[in-house]
Amino acid sequence: MKHRFVSIGVPLLAALLMVWALALAPAASAAGTPPKPVGSVPSSVGQSVSWGQGSVTVLYYAGTSPVVPAACELSINGDKVPVAQATDSSYANGRQLQFSFAADYQPPKGNLKLHAVLVTKSGEHVTYDWTYNNPGAAKPELLDWPTIRQFWWYIAKGGALTVELTVISICFAVVFALFGALGRLSRTMSFKEAWDKYRSWGFMALHTLRMIPYWIATFYTSLFRGTPLLLQIFVIYYAIPAIIDYMHARYSWFNIPYPSAFVSGCAALSLNYGAYLTEVFRAGIQAVPKGQTEAAWALGLSGGQTQRRIVLPQAFKIVIPAVGNDFIALIKDTSLVSTITVNELLHRAQLVGGRTLQFLSALLVAAAVYWILTIFFSFWQARLERRMEHDRARA
Amino acid sequence: MSQTMPAPAAHGGSDEVLVEVKGLHKSFGQLHVLKGVDFVVHRGEVVVLLGPSGSGKSTLLRCINSLEEAQQGTIRVGDVTVECGHWGRTYEKSVHGVRLQCGMVFQDFNLFPHKSVTENVVEAPLLVKGMKKDAAAKRARELLEQVGLSDRAEYYPSQISGGQKQRVAIARALAMDPKLMLFDEPTSALDPELIGEVLLVMKDLADAGMTMIVVTHEMGFARDVASRCIFMDEGVFVEEDSPENLFFHPRHERTKSFLRHILPKEGDNVERVAGGAPLGMGDEAPQEMK
Numbered sequence: 001m002k003h004r005f006v007s008i009g010v011p012l013l014a015a016l017l018m019v020w021a022l023a024l025a026p027a028a029s030a031a032g033t034p035p036k037p038v039g040s041v042p043s044s045v046g047q048s049v050s051w052g053q054g055s056v057t058v059l060y061y062a063g064t065s066p067v068v069p070a071a072c073e074l075s076i077n078g079d080k081v082p083v084a085q086a087t088d089s090s091y092a093n094g095r096q097l098q099f100s101f102a103a104d105y106q107p108p109k110g111n112l113k114l115h116a117v118l119v120t121k122s123g124e125h126v127t128y129d130w131t132y133n134n135p136g137a138a139k140p141e142l143l144d145w146p147t148i149r150q151f152w153w154y155i156a157k158g159g160a161l162t163v164e165l166t167v168i169s170i171c172f173a174v175v176f177a178l179f180g181a182l183g184r185l186s187r188t189m190s191f192k193e194a195w196d197k198y199r200s201w202g203f204m205a206l207h208t209l210r211m212i213p214y215w216i217a218t219f220y221t222s223l224f225r226g227t228p229l230l231l232q233i234f235v236i237y238y239a240i241p242a243i244i245d246y247m248h249a250r251y252s253w254f255n256i257p258y259p260s261a262f263v264s265g266c267a268a269l270s271l272n273y274g275a276y277l278t279e280v281f282r283a284g285i286q287a288v289p290k291g292q293t294e295a296a297w298a299l300g301l302s303g304g305q306t307q308r309r310i311v312l313p314q315a316f317k318i319v320i321p322a323v324g325n326d327f328i329a330l331i332k333d334t335s336l337v338s339t340i341t342v343n344e345l346l347h348r349a350q351l352v353g354g355r356t357l358q359f360l361s362a363l364l365v366a367a368a369v370y371w372i373l374t375i376f377f378s379f380w381q382a383r384l385e386r387r388m389e390h391d392r393a394r395a
Numbered sequence: 396m397s398q399t400m401p402a403p404a405a406h407g408g409s410d411e412v413l414v415e416v417k418g419l420h421k422s423f424g425q426l427h428v429l430k431g432v433d434f435v436v437h438r439g440e441v442v443v444l445l446g447p448s449g450s451g452k453s454t455l456l457r458c459i460n461s462l463e464e465a466q467q468g469t470i471r472v473g474d475v476t477v478e479c480g481h482w483g484r485t486y487e488k489s490v491h492g493v494r495l496q497c498g499m500v501f502q503d504f505n506l507f508p509h510k511s512v513t514e515n516v517v518e519a520p521l522l523v524k525g526m527k528k529d530a531a532a533k534r535a536r537e538l539l540e541q542v543g544l545s546d547r548a549e550y551y552p553s554q555i556s557g558g559q560k561q562r563v564a565i566a567r568a569l570a571m572d573p574k575l576m577l578f579d580e581p582t583s584a585l586d587p588e589l590i591g592e593v594l595l596v597m598k599d600l601a602d603a604g605m606t607m608i609v610v611t612h613e614m615g616f617a618r619d620v621a622s623r624c625i626f627m628d629e630g631v632f633v634e635e636d637s638p639e640n641l642f643f644h645p646r647h648e649r650t651k652s653f654l655r656h657i658l659p660k661e662g663d664n665v666e667r668v669a670g671g672a673p674l675g676m677g678d679e680a681p682q683e684m685k
């Protein structure tokens with residue numbers, strides 16, 4: 001018992017902690033902290049870049065010791081810039097140091113990291129670091145690392161919502177599947193067999209009543225397996241507010257708030273996965289030997305007691321691997337609810353892509369997070385399955 | 396065990412008719428399996444059913460506690476009568492009433508694999524009789540003691556041998572305090588060396604006055620324990636007599652040819668039970684799996 005907790009509970013706890021940490025962690029500023037002067041003199045007011053004159057200017061407040069322009073240095077992306085001339089002059093209520101490039105120097109394009117060192121007469125070195133986007137990248141880059149660095153954490157935090165969607169939806173899906181499977185299995189005979197059995201209209205009426213769960217379950221699985229999940233998400237997202245409006249217009253007491261996109265998404269995902277899991281559960285229940293039911297009946301257990309205490313516990317064990325598979329498939333299918341503005345992984349990646357126009361970088365970050373999530377849960381599932389096989393080997 | 400029940404007159408049964416089956420017909424689709432079976436079992440009797448494979452012995456047992464629904468006939472156990480071919484509340488109540496009085500032991504045990512030996516035994520008393528936990532556990536301990544499995548109480552069915560499983564199955568059925576025990580080839584799935592321990596438990600049960608209907612091919616057991624043997628073929632009772640008469644002076648040709656196939660060479664099976672050797676009652680654990 002203790003061992004089982006370690007193998008199942010610990011990874012689950014770790015996953016929950018991870019989700020929790022992701023959800024609660026304060027937004028780390030990817031842009032970094034503003035540059036601080038290293039020494040006391042001169043102090044920073046800001047930096048500017050003006051490529052037009054082929055120069056870079058550092059604005060600063062004068063300190064007690066003047067700057068020695070010839071000793072100052074500038075580097076871009078870690079490469080020292082050939083400076084033809086550095087001129088120090090007053091600017092507003094501070095001063096400015098202008099580095100003019102050598103005539104043949106072309107600064108690189110794209111996101112640049114600038115680094116200036118100002119040296120004072122008294123020997124102090126003051127450094128300035130800042131970034132500047134030099135538009136019109138000359139060499140196309142596949143990945144835009146500054147975007148990735150700036151936004152990966154924002155995107156990754158969407159993984160928390162993805163896991164949340166997955167866990168909530170699989171729980172509801174299992175409940176739907178349980179009732180779906182019991183409904184699908186409630187049909188014991190055809191109408192013809194029912195008639196032949198007693199040739200009684202009363203029994204036919206009873207039989208018809210008993211068929212209702214079967215019909216409902218059949219309709220449910222057929223509908224949700226027969227239409228695309230994406231369409232189900234849209235229909236539920238748009239249909240529920242429409243139904244609420246419709247009802248409210250006719251019955252004023254019918255006044256409930258619209259469900260959020262998150263709730264609609266969960267509803268669609270659980271209904272769809274519930275329909276697929278219904279078949280899994282049905283097979284699982286049927287895989288429990290008939291003798292188990294008979295032994296329970298012979299002991300006087302009722303039909304419900306037999307299901308609850310004897311059949312379902314054994315069926316659950318049988319279906320755990322299949323539910324695990326669907327869990328992992330569901331992690332990926334939650335991405336579909338990004339289309340109804342649920343701010344999960346893919347949605348965040350698309351937002352970042354739209355803002356920076358670096359879709360590839362943003363989407364690859366999302367891909368990596370999905371992959372890590374599925375690897376994590378597959379690993380956990382494999383452990384669970386090994387553990388169960390071990391149990392079965394003893395069985 | 397023998398102290399808990401009044402000892403009847405040497406397996407002969409009392410005058411009280413415990414089971415009464417009348418005109419029982421059962422078909423599976425076109426296959427007519429039971430063709431009008433009539434019989435009675437008195438309280439305390441041990442009836443052994445014999446017959447070739449497919450003759451309907453299992454079907455008959457399963458009809459008695461309504462695991463199979465017969466099309467026609469009545470089945471009375473104690474004061475409950477099931478009218479076959481009916482349906483509805485009254486019918487279902489009578490089925491439940493019969494099942495409460497019948498314990499059944501299956502060929503392939505059908506223990507609940509997800510429950511320990513003790514849990515298997517207490518399950519029905521807790522759920523069906525609404526027994527208190529302590530009382531059910533106490534009764535389970537007594538029953539496991541009776542079948543010689545006190546030391547296996549916390550094991551799971553996968554961890555015990557076939558003979559031990561069948562003894563647990565007997566204890567599980569006894570936990571409901573049935574008036575009648577149905578055994579459907581309880582030793583057929585067992586390795587030969589494990590058969591004795593199960594037969595010994597059954598013999599003890601018979602000695603204690605339990606009414607039993609047993610389908611078995613263990614002729615030694617039948618001769619030693621049965622108060623009456625019934626030979627069944629193609630859905631009807633062909634011949635019914637004391638074990639001695641049925642085995643050694645059969646009147647019908649079908650019985651004779653069946654017995655030629657099945658009877659052991661002199662004294663073979665008989666010794667399993669009658670030999671009186673200690674037959675693996677708990678102290679040994681053959682085929683132990685860990």
Ligand SMILES: Nc1ncnc2c1ncn2[C@@H]1O[C@H](COP(=O)(O)OP(=O)(O)O)[C@@H](O)[C@H]1O
Pocket residue numbers: 423426428446447448449450451452453454455
């Ligand atoms: N559930 C069932 N459906 C169809 N036929 C069955 C079923 N159970 C038993 N039968 C048939 O009924 C006949 C009697 O079976 P059974 O009572 O098991 O025989 P026995 O136990 O004497 O060997 C056999 O021909 C068998 O094939």
Ligand SMILES: [Mg+2]
Pocket residue numbers: 452453454580
């Ligand atoms: Mg049989």
